[in-house]
Amino acid sequence: MRFVLTGSGASRGMALGRARLQHPSRYLVDERPLPEDEVDSELDRLKRAIEIAREELALLRDKLHGAMAREVAEFIDAHSLMLADRELTSGIFDLIRRGRMRASAALNLQRDRLVAVFEAMDDPYLRSRKEDVEHVIARVHAGLQRESSSAERKLAERVGEILVTDTVAPSELVPLAELGVLGVVLSSGSRVSHGAILARSLHLPMVVAAHEALSTIHDGDLILIDGEAGEVIAHPSSADLARFRTWQRESLQRSRQLALLAERDTRTHDGAEIALYANAESAADIALARASGAAGIGLYRTEFLFLQRRELPDEEEQFLAYREVVLGMGGLPVTIRTLDLGADKADSSGLALDDEENPALGVRGVRLSLRHPELMRTQLRAILRASAYGPVRILVPMICAAEEMHQMRALLKESARDLRSAGHEIAENVELGAMIEVPAAAIALAGMIHELDFVSIGTNDLVQYTLAVDRNNDHLANLYDPLHPAVLCLLAQIIAIGKRAGKRVSLCGEMAGDRKHTALLLALGLTDFSMHPGVLLEVREMIARLDLAKLRKHSAALLRAPTRERIDRVLARMGA
Template sequence: MPFTLHGLAVSQGIAIGHVHLVSHALLEVSHYQVAPRRLADEVARLAAAVDMVRADLGELKTTADQQPGHAEVGALVDLHLMFLDDPMLIDAARQLIEARRCNAEWALVQQMELLVEQFDQIEDAYLRERKADVVQLVERLVKVLLGHPGRLPKKRKSDLATIVVAHDLSPADTIGFRDHAIAGFVTDVGGPTSHTAIVARSQGIPAVVALHNVRHLVHDNELIIIDGTRGVVIIDPDDRIVEEYTLRQTELALVQSKLQRLKDTRATTLDGEEVKLLANIELPKDALAAKAVGADGVGLFRTEFLFLSRDALPDEDEQFEAYRRVLKKMGDAPVTIRTLDVGADKALDSIGKRSTEANPALGMRAIRYSLSEPKVFLTQLRALLRASHYGKLKILLPMLAHAHEMDQSLALIAQAKVQLIERKQKFDPRVEVGGMIEVPAAALSLGMFIRRLQFLSIGTNDLIQYALAIDRTDEAVAHLYDPLHPAVLKLIGGTIQTGLRYGVPVSVCGEMAGDVAYTRLLLGMGLRQFSMQATQMLSVKQEILRADLVDLAPKVQRILKMDEQERVHEAVERLRS
């Protein structure tokens, strides 16, 4: 019988498909006694499951090694293979089968729970978090033992696709999904700026998050429907409901088809104001998607995805090649590359240091980290400068808050230039340097930025988080994350207006830029450069083409003077009517 769950809609669209559980629900296994004469068979069953998982991991490792930018997958696989060889897991489970005469899956889960308890006692935060890898590995083994290994199906032409259902999805979880028939994402936790949400939007995949207990309410291969616009998930729909949502899918596909006609149309308002639409990318190959929708350039290349989950840092030549590939693909269009932004939810494994900070979001991250590791920073800066010889590159510094951070960064850029001159390596000496405005201190002290930098980029995801004192990855407070809070709008509007006043270009590269609900608001504030996921660009362009700035500007100025959130929401909604 169909039933409906309600969560947060974070990526629009309709998805109809079968459930693929990537969660721990299957770890609630049955416990039964095995007859003494069958103990050898039970041990053999465990060994066969280990062999199958080892083969699957080896295949995944080979695939990852052959694909540029997938080093983090290889590192994750290596970690799982290491746990697979750990006697504290498999050997101990085998001994438990023989001693307790129990079934293999129950023995594995018992040993896993023991290991998880031991991980919880570790003081080092990074090592403590590795318990999740043990759980994921045991889940793989249990799925094999239960007769459904859980491999993601290959793309199919006629059959219904797969909907991934999980407690949460990490960057490593989502890397390989592009090669499979993934129709949508559903998770227990998350918010509008969680990794699952951002990945879903970047791939144009419907997603609903913050459903709390969805993984306990569905089964592998069960038919479900995601409405990524309304935040609704329908479990076990009947034929009538499937027919209704299939019709909606067709209507949405028609809308998307019409949007494709705008690819080569300049983003110009009704009163003739031209707007630049730039793309956010994470890997060099993402530049192709940016070109496919007619992006005016790359407004944010997140370089940290070249560094994450690997045993060794990418050297200067590897980084140079990655940056050069993007610049070559984009031709004469500008490419803004952000320097390493690690820390908080993006741990860097290869340095050998592990965070023990109580609140990493307020600790050693982004530019603070880079300045604390000048050799790492200089290596990246040299790679960036070398790549500048092949296109219009701009360097973006993340999470700036102090004048000395800018001064030190600019001094290191100058040092990198001297080193390249000594090597006789070519670079563009006129490379522009800009700064991210993503902490309130930066938005409230723009003078020191204007005097030192050539452009600014507003990172709304972190700016909202820090302005409202909300951890955007914490589901308990996700409902308080509000881009339309009056204080947030004053910080964004003030930054844009200051840039206009002093002739310093300002863009918005956070998730607000790609949400059509805020397009007219940002236009009315004076924003003329939007940077977003490629999948969002044509919808935003359509909104710009329908906007009249002469009418919008005075309305937005009145909104910026409001101090009640409810009134702000109502006024922003009226901008689109």
């Protein structure tokens, strides 16, 4: 039967596929006595479940190919024979007829009986076959709980898989996408988590905070997810499937329309020039940035080089990676962010750090770099060597005070001097900037702006720290508000200080790529945006509709508004 789960849309797009539960919930077992008048219907339920299990095994066997096909087929055949074994099935039917047990309870009791028989055997091989019994019973359990029709099951077999789990690490998403996973449903999480940001980079539809997903969706169910609306539809109707097909057609048509904007300048309706840069962390992002006409790379994340490995990347490996990015942008500026890891991720990066009760407020970003100067020197040397191949800027995350920039600039000068002494060619001048994502840095910016060559605003963390709201906590999602009056005041202050000092100010957080915020950010004075390249053309289209001079007239009203409701009223007057 069709049902809809509502979560939060984390990565746009729709996907139709069969659910694959990474950590399936335990099968529900109904221990209530079975009334006599329900015996026949319960027997029918069990027969249908067994038939579903047989169909799935047959389809699975038909798909086998390659070197492992014969070996895997033997296990499938063994399971199929068990489903046809009268000792297994008749025993379950008897428990329903005579014992007045419901099908789920009868399955478990028969499983326990057979497992006990195998465990009593002396032969280790025969003893191990108890696992086959458990697998077969689990498959029948799944069929018993599934409400899909035969037609739906056939459709599910023709489509790919959608991962349904509680949480997924960012490092797990790339291999999942490479393996063909069509989308992700999480029972927890937030749309501004690192995993959600990466899902958007991979164009992988994602719904988070679908709290009942693991308890209501079963392995193999056909589901349709809408990553923009934040919906998960189990057992979609014909109308749902028609809506999905319409979305596919419209999405293709929309992509073709936006592609026409790739060669155009980014200008407002009244002719003001705006710079749209791209956030990137992969070769695919770089290619998409070039194809979309990005002004350059406003944020290149280097963490991927460090994650999921036992040893740290050396200077040569990092240099080759950064050089590929610089060459890939063909002379356009590339802003490379230094390592932004904390204790919550370091265990998968080759770094040995002590566990921290609150990694978000711990040794991360520049704090980690300054505690491990050799690690930082290696990265700075690699970036400087890449600067010989095109314009490069260096962005330092988690800055709180001018002293941290003093130390980073000293390391940069030392690294440049050593490279030149060793005969390496590097750029004459490489700009060094700070990522303003800590309220202390925003408040003290006027006092340290002279230490910076440029400023980049990281709104994802700036909002989190300003509002004291964990952006990964889905229970606080309603409090994580980038349009909070305090956040707007900080944004306006950062932009104004940078402009007065003649320093370039860009915004590389998720706000930059959200068309709902484009008019607001222009009104606050922002002219440099950096976003995922997949949304760059949509933002360019939005900017072309807006009149900058008119928007700027509303900036004072936005900053005077004491509540979110009043801010929304001003935005409505702006047409945003």
